[in-house]
Amino acid sequence: MDAIGEQSLQWFAAERVEAEPDLVPLVHDYSGLLYRVALSLVRNPAEAEDVVQDVFLRVLERKRELAAIVDLRPWLVRIAWNLALDRCRRVRPRQMDDLFAEALVSADLPADQALDEAGRIRQVLGAIERLPGKEREALLLSAMDELSTVEIAAVLGRSESSVRSLLFRARAHLHQRLED
Amino acid sequence: MENKPLNHDDAIDKTLAALKHAAPPQGMESRILQRLQQQPAPAAQFFWRDLLTGSALAGAWWRGALSGAATAMLLVGALLLAQHTLRTKQPAVSQLAPTHNLVPAVLPVAASAPNSPASANPCPTLLRTARAVPVYRAESLPDASFAPSHPAPVLPLTAEERALARLARTADPKLLAALSPETQARVEAQEADNYNKFFAPPPAPPQPADNPSPTNMQPPAPIQGEQI
Numbered sequence: 001m002d003a004i005g006e007q008s009l010q011w012f013a014a015e016r017v018e019a020e021p022d023l024v025p026l027v028h029d030y031s032g033l034l035y036r037v038a039l040s041l042v043r044n045p046a047e048a049e050d051v052v053q054d055v056f057l058r059v060l061e062r063k064r065e066l067a068a069i070v071d072l073r074p075w076l077v078r079i080a081w082n083l084a085l086d087r088c089r090r091v092r093p094r095q096m097d098d099l100f101a102e103a104l105v106s107a108d109l110p111a112d113q114a115l116d117e118a119g120r121i122r123q124v125l126g127a128i129e130r131l132p133g134k135e136r137e138a139l140l141l142s143a144m145d146e147l148s149t150v151e152i153a154a155v156l157g158r159s160e161s162s163v164r165s166l167l168f169r170a171r172a173h174l175h176q177r178l179e180d
Numbered sequence: 181m182e183n184k185p186l187n188h189d190d191a192i193d194k195t196l197a198a199l200k201h202a203a204p205p206q207g208m209e210s211r212i213l214q215r216l217q218q219q220p221a222p223a224a225q226f227f228w229r230d231l232l233t234g235s236a237l238a239g240a241w242w243r244g245a246l247s248g249a250a251t252a253m254l255l256v257g258a259l260l261l262a263q264h265t266l267r268t269k270q271p272a273v274s275q276l277a278p279t280h281n282l283v284p285a286v287l288p289v290a291a292s293a294p295n296s297p298a299s300a301n302p303c304p305t306l307l308r309t310a311r312a313v314p315v316y317r318a319e320s321l322p323d324a325s326f327a328p329s330h331p332a333p334v335l336p337l338t339a340e341e342r343a344l345a346r347l348a349r350t351a352d353p354k355l356l357a358a359l360s361p362e363t364q365a366r367v368e369a370q371e372a373d374n375y376n377k378f379f380a381p382p383p384a385p386p387q388p389a390d391n392p393s394p395t396n397m398q399p400p401a402p403i404q405g406e407q408i
Contacts, residue, residue: 053212104195
């Protein structure tokens, strides 16, 4: 009886290991992208790192389903995006815009130029913040080189053409707001 | 002025590029991996699905049918249980035990008045009802059926009571005071008094002795002995 129980336990364990991929390569491959995705929304490095950590914790909880997911990247980005949006509701990004803009400026620039650059980035970030929700999301995701339009569409739950149209409108609105 | 749109484009591109090239903090990956290792692995749960995954039954078309049949059986069982519970909870009319004999609701006409003129009628006695109505006798009912199962619900107010309650809440205190029977009786008495005063016949004017009015003049008494 014991032998049979042990055998079936081993069988189940073997099945489980086979079905569940290791998380370490996932962290190596996707943590950078997920960090940038989260940072574009929360605008705080520590918060963005927390979001990435939360993403992988969620993945750990759903480890069994990983094998069934065809395209991991949009799936992970979508989780990160939703978690970052959720965090944005609690933390106001405008309070962080100043520090964030300074952090985005290249360190090689002279101080006066860096100040000017930071001011301009802050202005653009403010204008992005005032964009309609979907346009803002499409524009921020388009900033990530790793994501194609198809993947952005998958993350936002829209069609590819809709994403293109959103991007066009976002640019136009951004110009208007910066000129005002 | 012409450079302005270009500046905006440039600013937008620079901002987006800055977001694109943002580097993750040092040691982020190791911190995440450490956190993942600390996290307890999700409890291994046994699913029947797992059992079927590796077996020859996997993918069999009847897996769906099997689960459907199981669900249907569960539903039917729940339905039967609910019905049974309802039946046992109801103070069933059948439990009230209708009396052993069924009494006709209306007695035959002939039986009710044997000496009435109707008995002289050559027509046969007719029963007014053909059906029997079960009569529940008090002694046959269980005691529990007489005991109040719960306090009787408060009866709703009638329209007049509601109007009175509304009046008591909202009306002027003077008006409310006027509604008392004593006050009303007093008011009515005063009104009747006023009415009588107003419509009472005016008092007769005093008659002066030396100036008789022609209306009050009496016809002269006939002189005795005068013949017409």
